[in-house]
Amino acid sequence: xxxxxxxxxxDPNLMASPELFEGLNMLQHRGQDAAGIVTCGNKGRFYxxxxxxxxxxxxxxxxxxxxxxxxxxxxxRYPTAGTQSSSxxxxxxxxSPYGIVFAHNGNLVNADELREFLDQDAHRHINTESDSxxxxxxxxxxxxxxxxxxxxxxxxxxxxxxxFDVCRGGYACVAMIAGFGIxxxxxxxxxxxxxxxxxxxxxxxxxxxxxxxxxxxGCSFSxxxxxxxxxxxxxxxxxxxxxxxxVENPTFSPCIFExxxxxxxxxxxxxxxxxxxxxxxxxxxxxQVIKKLGVDHDIDVIIPVPDTSRVAxxxxxxxxxxxxxxxxxxxxYIGRTxxxxxxxxxxKTVRRKFNAMSLEFAGKNVLIVDDSIVRGTTSKEIVQMxxxxxARKVYLASCAPAIRFPNVYGIDMPSRHELVAYGKTExxxxxxxGADRVIFQELSGLKASCEKFNRSITTWDASxxxxxxxxxxxxxxxxxxxxxxxxxxxxxCLDDLASPxxxxxxxxxxxxx
Numbered sequence: 001x002x003x004x005x006x007x008x009x010x011d012p013n014l015m016a017s018p019e020l021f022e023g024l025n026m027l028q029h030r031g032q033d034a035a036g037i038v039t040c041g042n043k044g045r046f047y048x049x050x051x052x053x054x055x056x057x058x059x060x061x062x063x064x065x066x067x068x069x070x071x072x073x074x075x076x077r078y079p080t081a082g083t084q085s086s087s088x089x090x091x092x093x094x095x096s097p098y099g100i101v102f103a104h105n106g107n108l109v110n111a112d113e114l115r116e117f118l119d120q121d122a123h124r125h126i127n128t129e130s131d132s133x134x135x136x137x138x139x140x141x142x143x144x145x146x147x148x149x150x151x152x153x154x155x156x157x158x159x160x161x162x163x164f165d166v167c168r169g170g171y172a173c174v175a176m177i178a179g180f181g182i183x184x185x186x187x188x189x190x191x192x193x194x195x196x197x198x199x200x201x202x203x204x205x206x207x208x209x210x211x212x213x214x215x216x217x218g219c220s221f222s223x224x225x226x227x228x229x230x231x232x233x234x235x236x237x238x239x240x241x242x243x244x245x246x247v248e249n250p251t252f253s254p255c256i257f258e259x260x261x262x263x264x265x266x267x268x269x270x271x272x273x274x275x276x277x278x279x280x281x282x283x284x285x286x287x288q289v290i291k292k293l294g295v296d297h298d299i300d301v302i303i304p305v306p307d308t309s310r311v312a313x314x315x316x317x318x319x320x321x322x323x324x325x326x327x328x329x330x331x332x333y334i335g336r337t338x339x340x341x342x343x344x345x346x347x348k349t350v351r352r353k354f355n356a357m358s359l360e361f362a363g364k365n366v367l368i369v370d371d372s373i374v375r376g377t378t379s380k381e382i383v384q385m386x387x388x389x390x391a392r393k394v395y396l397a398s399c400a401p402a403i404r405f406p407n408v409y410g411i412d413m414p415s416r417h418e419l420v421a422y423g424k425t426e427x428x429x430x431x432x433x434g435a436d437r438v439i440f441q442e443l444s445g446l447k448a449s450c451e452k453f454n455r456s457i458t459t460w461d462a463s464x465x466x467x468x469x470x471x472x473x474x475x476x477x478x479x480x481x482x483x484x485x486x487x488x489x490x491x492x493c494l495d496d497l498a499s500p501x502x503x504x505x506x507x508x509x510x511x512x513x
Contacts, residue, residue, distance in 0.1 A: 003027025010204030017067035031076035034089035039072035099178035106171035170409030190229030197221035282315025284445035313369035327360035362390030376420030415483035
């Protein structure tokens with residue numbers, strides 16, 4: 001999972017980098033391994049700064065001031081395939097045919113096929129294992145085929161349509177062409193989110209693309225619109241906006257896990273408030289608690305695992321008329337655990353990340369609510385912490401159904417054999433994590449919690465729960481290959497990137513419309 005953003009300011013004398021920096025801070029929850037910004041100056045020259053770590057570790061004021069230009073692209077990353085090397089930090093860049101910067105959130109399921117095509121047929125050099133670089137080069141190769149000295153919107157739409165024709169998987173992308181403008185597009189299933197908004201200024205209209213609406217809200221942009229599946233939007237330096245649906249009758253299947261875990265509660269994605277959706281999940285979870293434990297259950301208190309499950313846990317407690325308490329105190333300076341390398345590291349990090357307050361657990365039967373259960377590492381430690389704090393009974397409830405399958409569209413879910421629910425019953429999962437009982441949301445309840453706020457969405461990418469991949473082309477061979485990439489110890493080491501540098505692009509603006 002990654003976060004993407006792009007910005008074009010109407011005033012050519014302003015710098016886009018400060019607002020791109022703030023936008024990336026608001027997307028930090030979507031990627032904590034690396035961050036990058038590339039901007040474009042008035043003469044068509046690109047300036048970049050990329051590095052490993054959190055946004056505020058990668059950028060400081062001197063670096064931002066070297067990122068010249070009124071338009072740019074930003075990205076925060078954690079790797080789903082490939083490595084954690086800083087060479088794969090985005091945005092990516094190519095200087096042929098016109099100078100293109102590209103940032104991507106998602107994952108391609110036919111990356112090997114595309115890599116072979118680019119090498120043997122298109123003769124384009126691929127320097128990393130990232131499928132984002134593949135998307136960029138497919139796009140660049142499609143533009144190269146025009147043979148034009150100056151390209152226009154029709155050429156760009158045709159190039160993006162070419163991506164849709166050959167690239168399979170989940171992808172939301174933003175791009176910038178030197179001297180031309182910024183671009184956003186979304187895969188034909190709309191699996192990964194992206195939208196755009198506008199803001200009036202003294203010089204005209206500013207435009208921003210972002211993975212989540214909260215970024216545009218925080219930067220005072222308005223009229224946020226989600227891109228439709230198979231749609232592309234082009235914003236030129238002259239502030240001309242062109243939208244086009246490039247895929248006829250697409251099957252809209254957004255990722256339902258966005259609402260469970262990844263997105264911020266104050267975001268609205270595809271017309272659905274993440275906050276309201278999580279409230280509805282809490283109500284549906286309350287129904288499951290009664291179904292599993294009965295109306296005469298012995299729960300004394302409901303405690304969330306901070307932060308994502310708070311909203312749902314609060315509504316579960318309200319519907320069940322049970323006391324809600326904050327029993328775990330979270331250290332906010334430790335990242336998400338299920339994407340950390342190595343089981344031993346994840347286990348240690350859970351204890352450092354959370355601390356249980358005995359006064360909320362001692363002598364009580366506790367229902368702990370979490371957003372989801374992936375490897376079970378956090379759950380096992382959380383349950384043990386509750387027992388160490390004096391809980392009599394510990395029930396564990398998940399706002400999501402049991403995760404039994406890996407994600408192939410951009411979320412770094414581990415291999416099937418690392419998933420705690422893979423091949424296990426609920427009783428076996430409870431025994432593994434040490435809980436008296438484990439309660440999972442039903443998939444129908446989860447879908448209903450989202451669909452009630454947007455009736456036009458009737459299909460979802462819920463493949464981590466039901467194993468049904470919406471692109472329909474995920475083979476066992478591919479799953480085994482992906483598992484080999486994601487296995488503990490197989491990801492590369494982190495290193496540092498150079499400070500902001502000019503990419504050496506000077507006059508590409510002359511080739512643009």
